[in-house]
Amino acid sequence: xxxxxxxxxxxxxxxxxxxxxxxxxxxxxxxxxxxxxxxxxxxxxxxxxxxxxxxxxxxxxxxxxxxxxxxxxxxxxxxxxxxxxxxxxxxxxxxxxxxxxxxxxxxxxxxxxxxxxxxxxxxxxxxxxxxxxxxxxxxxxxxxxxxxxxxxxxxxxxxxxxxxxxxxxxxxxxxxxxxxxxxxxxxxxxxxxxxxxxxxxxxxxxxxxxxxxxxxxxxxxxxxxxxxxxxxxxxxxxxxxxxxxxxxxxxxxxxxxxxxxxxxxxxxxxxxxxxxxxxxxxxxxxxxxxx
Amino acid sequence: xxxxxxxxxxxxxxxxxxxxxxxxxxxxxxxxxxxxxxxxxxxxxxxxxxxxxxxxxxxxxxxxxxxxxxxxxxxxxxxxxxxxxxxxxxxxxxxxxxxxxxxxxxxxxxxxxxxxxxxxxxxxxxxxxxxxxxxxxxxxxxxxxxxxxxxxxxxxxxxxxxxxxxxxxxxxxxxxxxxxxxxxxxxxxxxxxxxxxxxxxxxxxxxxxxxxxxxxxxxxxxxxxxxxxxxxxxxxxxxxxxxxxxxxxxxxxxxxxxxxxxxxxxxxxxxxxxxxxxxxxxxxxxxxxxxxxxxxxxxxxxxxxxxxxxxxxxxxxxxxxxxxxxxxxxxxxxxxxxxxxxxxxxxxxxxxxxxxxxxxxxxxxxxxxxxxxxxxxxxxxxxxxxxxxxxxxxxxxxxxxxxxxxxxxxxxxxxxxxxxxxxxxxxxxxxxxxxxxxxxxxxxxxxxxxxxxxxxxxxxxxxxxxxxxxxxxxxx
Numbered sequence: 001x002x003x004x005x006x007x008x009x010x011x012x013x014x015x016x017x018x019x020x021x022x023x024x025x026x027x028x029x030x031x032x033x034x035x036x037x038x039x040x041x042x043x044x045x046x047x048x049x050x051x052x053x054x055x056x057x058x059x060x061x062x063x064x065x066x067x068x069x070x071x072x073x074x075x076x077x078x079x080x081x082x083x084x085x086x087x088x089x090x091x092x093x094x095x096x097x098x099x100x101x102x103x104x105x106x107x108x109x110x111x112x113x114x115x116x117x118x119x120x121x122x123x124x125x126x127x128x129x130x131x132x133x134x135x136x137x138x139x140x141x142x143x144x145x146x147x148x149x150x151x152x153x154x155x156x157x158x159x160x161x162x163x164x165x166x167x168x169x170x171x172x173x174x175x176x177x178x179x180x181x182x183x184x185x186x187x188x189x190x191x192x193x194x195x196x197x198x199x200x201x202x203x204x205x206x207x208x209x210x211x212x213x214x215x216x217x218x219x220x221x222x223x224x225x226x227x228x229x230x231x232x233x234x235x236x237x238x239x240x241x242x243x244x245x246x247x248x249x250x251x252x253x254x255x256x257x258x259x260x261x262x263x264x265x266x267x268x269x270x271x272x273x274x275x276x277x278x279x280x281x282x283x284x285x286x287x288x289x290x291x
Numbered sequence: 292x293x294x295x296x297x298x299x300x301x302x303x304x305x306x307x308x309x310x311x312x313x314x315x316x317x318x319x320x321x322x323x324x325x326x327x328x329x330x331x332x333x334x335x336x337x338x339x340x341x342x343x344x345x346x347x348x349x350x351x352x353x354x355x356x357x358x359x360x361x362x363x364x365x366x367x368x369x370x371x372x373x374x375x376x377x378x379x380x381x382x383x384x385x386x387x388x389x390x391x392x393x394x395x396x397x398x399x400x401x402x403x404x405x406x407x408x409x410x411x412x413x414x415x416x417x418x419x420x421x422x423x424x425x426x427x428x429x430x431x432x433x434x435x436x437x438x439x440x441x442x443x444x445x446x447x448x449x450x451x452x453x454x455x456x457x458x459x460x461x462x463x464x465x466x467x468x469x470x471x472x473x474x475x476x477x478x479x480x481x482x483x484x485x486x487x488x489x490x491x492x493x494x495x496x497x498x499x500x501x502x503x504x505x506x507x508x509x510x511x512x513x514x515x516x517x518x519x520x521x522x523x524x525x526x527x528x529x530x531x532x533x534x535x536x537x538x539x540x541x542x543x544x545x546x547x548x549x550x551x552x553x554x555x556x557x558x559x560x561x562x563x564x565x566x567x568x569x570x571x572x573x574x575x576x577x578x579x580x581x582x583x584x585x586x587x588x589x590x591x592x593x594x595x596x597x598x599x600x601x602x603x604x605x606x607x608x609x610x611x612x613x614x615x616x617x618x619x620x621x622x623x624x625x626x627x628x629x630x631x632x633x634x635x636x637x638x639x640x641x642x643x644x645x646x647x648x649x650x651x652x653x654x655x656x657x658x659x660x661x662x663x664x665x666x667x668x669x670x671x672x673x674x675x676x677x678x679x680x681x682x683x684x685x686x687x688x689x690x691x692x693x694x695x696x697x698x699x700x701x702x703x704x705x706x707x708x709x710x711x712x713x714x715x716x717x718x719x720x721x722x723x724x725x726x727x728x729x730x731x732x733x734x735x736x737x738x739x740x741x742x743x744x745x746x747x748x749x750x751x752x753x754x755x756x757x758x759x760x761x762x763x764x765x766x767x
Binding site (some may be wrong): 020027131133137138139141143144150179180181191230241243244245248250251252253254256265272281282284285286287 | 368418433435475528531532535539540547549608617704719720723728729730731732733735738740742743744745747748749752755758759760763
């Protein structure tokens, strides 16, 4: 029997919450079109309840993930890069179909995504020294400061760059010990679902990253106003005036907010530290010195 | 026999108060456009100290325009090493006029002269001295290779440490090349106005520092002004929330240092007399008008009775009264409004079933006063365990295990500070690692230094003040 006779087994694209792949509790799905406007697949439509469930999963995962050693978190993020490398062909095809890129350009995007994960993996056990240190106080005290993760971060992933952009906003959040609830690109969600499968097989504990698909109008207001969310990355709303309302909503519990840029960033550029530092707190400890 | 303290008042003669003060805009004292004014009183006596101008929207426009011009033409282009010298000058002037500023601060705020003389004023000078040194080293501060000032900073500060909070705001802003418009609190405007004179004495270029006195409306207009690039606020969480909402969708960078409900955890192996000193310092320092006050005592059950007995004994020796007396430990509540708030929340403590004990002190008959007070039998659900009282009122809860202590300490939407008392180094570091708070004092409390970053987690706000970290708030 030749390969062409065999009927392809298609994948059901689901949410990724608490380490599992549920359909939306609402039972809804929505059609996802490829870059030529043709039907590609149905994706789960995350509801407000799904968003709340994801926040709960992220909160549950936060204690364990934030208390792991930095070395261990670095290895886990590196492991994501390893597993992603193994899925190169699949993701390149999906990116090509989602973003209309040539096969070669799409492959380059996957390579850049792997490299970005590797770059962030290395940051895990460097942040405390680069961002922390001892404070030369004018009294007999040992005073030192160190970065700590902010907590549960809601990330609105970029609308355009369905994998590199996604990795570039998720990796900096989790590498320092935060957990994330990610709203994937509304029109190009499928690479995010496949990345979820990578995460699920990369030693990333369940709940550290949760991925929701569907229109942002459903999930974003819930995440922005949720009292158990500590930070909000609005990158996914580049140039979108609705970001203002979400920032205002986030102010209710004084979330740390990464504002929406005027347009989607150049994901090939050096990210700098800001994607990490926005979701880090500085803790200062004082202890007396004496005999 | 008991020895009585003889009165030991600090002289007021060193302060030369004017009958009225204008706004400080573009290097000069000016009358407000709309002509409003308000009185500032000594909270220990209710004596009117001076009449102060109330800035309106036109004054905010004028001050922001002055700051913008100064930033564009003078302060922004000035080499860091020259900016540094101005800040060093200011630090020296603050030291030279230290006694005057301490007395003035105590008159306007009600805090004990011992604290303003040994704490607020020297720390304010140190803040300028520390940040002066950064002005020409910013590219080495780890905030990028070519850090740039933001522009005009709108700064709104509270009444609990008027001069010190001014220094926390103005010193880093200026060091980083920004110009400022600062609004002091309506009940404590005077030290900021003397600071304006110090800017004149330092020949600071006009418009680099502008001081607008006024109340909440003035602050709101300043924060909302279209031409400010940075908003820095220290005060209540409610106002901080309103500011975060007001700046949503703008380019303004924001740092907020807000309320707290800090836990002070005493383990059973703590050196108890030292811990009691730390508890007293944690909640009665500055009449408890401290955002990072240790207002929730969490004491391990096995030593709770012992600690409370020692605490009550120590509290009976606190000297409450004339803030200008050098022996005074606890001064006046800053305002009638704040006193009413403390009374209201403590009454709720009674109603909810907590047991109140106040130090047996004789309070002065005029002015605003509240005795050092402890509530025992407090549960986590009680409002006095959840809400910031911002007064000399301690709520006591107990715990059995270290995990329970940390869980109770973290059971708050705030996260500014915490204290840990234990003789075991590994235990204090363990607790310090698990407490969700921006500052953890281990076997000490209420320590501040310009080299040491300060600021909160969660609803205690965001951004840090002090140290290398604090510069980030004023750079891009």
